[in-house]
Amino acid sequence: MKKIAITGGIASGKSLVEKLFRGKGVATLDTDKVVHGVLENNKEVIASVQKLFEGYEGGIVSDDGGLYRKKIGKIVFSDIEKLKALENIIHPEVKRIVEAFFVENSDKELVAVSVPLLFESGMEKMFDYVVAVTASDELRLQRLIKDRGMTKEDALKRMSAQNFGKEKLEKADFVIENNGTAEELRSAVDKVFEKIKAR
Numbered sequence: 001m002k003k004i005a006i007t008g009g010i011a012s013g014k015s016l017v018e019k020l021f022r023g024k025g026v027a028t029l030d031t032d033k034v035v036h037g038v039l040e041n042n043k044e045v046i047a048s049v050q051k052l053f054e055g056y057e058g059g060i061v062s063d064d065g066g067l068y069r070k071k072i073g074k075i076v077f078s079d080i081e082k083l084k085a086l087e088n089i090i091h092p093e094v095k096r097i098v099e100a101f102f103v104e105n106s107d108k109e110l111v112a113v114s115v116p117l118l119f120e121s122g123m124e125k126m127f128d129y130v131v132a133v134t135a136s137d138e139l140r141l142q143r144l145i146k147d148r149g150m151t152k153e154d155a156l157k158r159m160s161a162q163n164f165g166k167e168k169l170e171k172a173d174f175v176i177e178n179n180g181t182a183e184e185l186r187s188a189v190d191k192v193f194e195k196i197k198a199r
Contacts (some may be wrong), residue, residue, distance in 0.1 A: 002110050002196060003102065003126065006120040009164035010139040011148070013178035014114045017133050020189040021112040027105040027115045032086070034097050035090055040066040048089045052082070077157040080100035089123045098126060110196065111171065119168055129196055133174035136179055 008014050015030065019084070022028045029170065049067055049138060053060045060068050076083040093160050098113055105111050112131075118124050135143075137159065144155035174195070176188045 001102070001106055001107055002128050002199075003113040004129045004131055005111060005118050005124060005127040006112055006114045006133065006197060007116060007133050007168075008157050008166075009135075009140060010116065010162045011143040012135045012164070014116065014131045014133050014134070016182075017131065017176060017189055018112060018114045018184060020186060021110075021193065022122060024193055026193075027101075027108045027111045029098065029101045029111075031094050031098065031113060031115045036069065036091060038097075039069060039072075042093060045089060045093055050084065052085055052089065056182070073158075074154070080161065082147045083161060086094050086195050087117065087120065090176075091117075091123075094121070095126070098123070102126075102173060110112065114170060115180070119171065124171065129174065130172045131192055132164070132169055132173045133176050134180055135177070139179060 004026075006014050006017050006021070017030075018028050018030060030060060038050070043065075046061070046065065049072070051061065051062055053072065053075065056071075060071050060075075062068055065078070072086070073149060078085055098115075101113070102111065113127070115121070115123055118127075140159060141152070144150045144158065145152060148155075155184055174192045176185070176192060179186075179187050
């Protein structure tokens with residue numbers, strides 16, 4: 001089984017690339033969705049996160065016992081130390097779920113996992129290939145404001161906190177540029193898919 005990590009900056013198009021791989025019969029997993037699930041259902045993680053954000057006005061736990069992700073997002077994207085502390089709580093659980101996904105799909109030829117913070121979490125060691133998805137800052141900013149309804153200020157904070165610079169690009173086995181049309185993206189994914197299959 002060949003394990004592919006899909007990574008890149010926020011709003012670069014990782015989910016689209018993952019979807020295109022899935023359309024080729026590749027088993028896929030989105031760790032953003034994994035994180036959402038962990039923050040809603042994992043009582044140990046919720047308790048640790050609650051402790052981390054103790055004293056914040058109005059609290060961060062919802063009536064149903066889950067966590068207010070938007071509220072947490074606003075805090076951590078303005079406070080890098082808090083962001084790192086939050087990642088240290090969540091990443092071990094995400095790794096465990098990714099490992100379980102590999103076991104579940106061990107009969108597959110290829111699996112692909114979208115991991116925004118691949119290098120920060122040290123998860124790159126779990127994969128055979130790293131596919132980095134890039135897009136211009138202008139385009140990413142536009143997507144965050146238009147598609148995700150963020151203010152320009154919030155979008156810029158998130159882009160800064162999830163910076164995907166040259167040194168990370170150099171660690172990737174393949175780079176897919178997502179500045180063009182949907183057809184150009186599909187074609188780029190096709191090429192990477194064929195190269196990985198042939199290796």
